[in-house]
Amino acid sequence: QMQLVESGGGPVQAGGSLRLSCVVSGRFYNNYSVGWFRQAPGKERTFVAGLSRGGTSADYSDSVKGRFSVSIDNAYNTVYLQMNSLKPEDTALYYCAFRYGVVEYSSGKYHSWGQGTQVTVSS
Numbered sequence: 001q002m003q004l005v006e007s008g009g010g011p012v013q014a015g016g017s018l019r020l021s022c023v024v025s026g027r028f029y030n031n032y033s034v035g036w037f038r039q040a041p042g043k044e045r046t047f048v049a050g051l052s053r054g055g056t057s058a059d060y061s062d063s064v065k066g067r068f069s070v071s072i073d074n075a076y077n078t079v080y081l082q083m084n085s086l087k088p089e090d091t092a093l094y095y096c097a098f099r100y101g102v103v104e105y106s107s108g109k110y111h112s113w114g115q116g117t118q119v120t121v122s123s
Helices: none
Strands: 003-007 010-013 018-025 032-039 046-052 058-060 068-073 078-083 092-100 117-122
Touching (some): 018 092, 018 117, 046 068, 046 078, 058 068, 078 092
Antiparallel strands (some): 003 018, 018 078, 032 046
């Protein structure tokens, strides 16, 4: 049984930073990717960033490119999302998700999800 647990969310003022963590545990093969998604109230869940376990390349949505950075600690199967220069429109519930193979932008391509961590950015 695989489990993903996010942490690190919270309230922050615009311009501030947060680092989210996603710990992947359980039984799995190492050829996986982790995607970060977010969902604001009344809106669809959208891709934010993703990284394969090898960590050679990362993908970002246009809305966060240059502000967010995703990294992985392979030894601990932990994926981080460093969020800088936060804006009120970044407010959402942030999820990490697991899939085998390369990063995909579609949430439907991921089969395991964490419970989410709330990020609230005030102006």
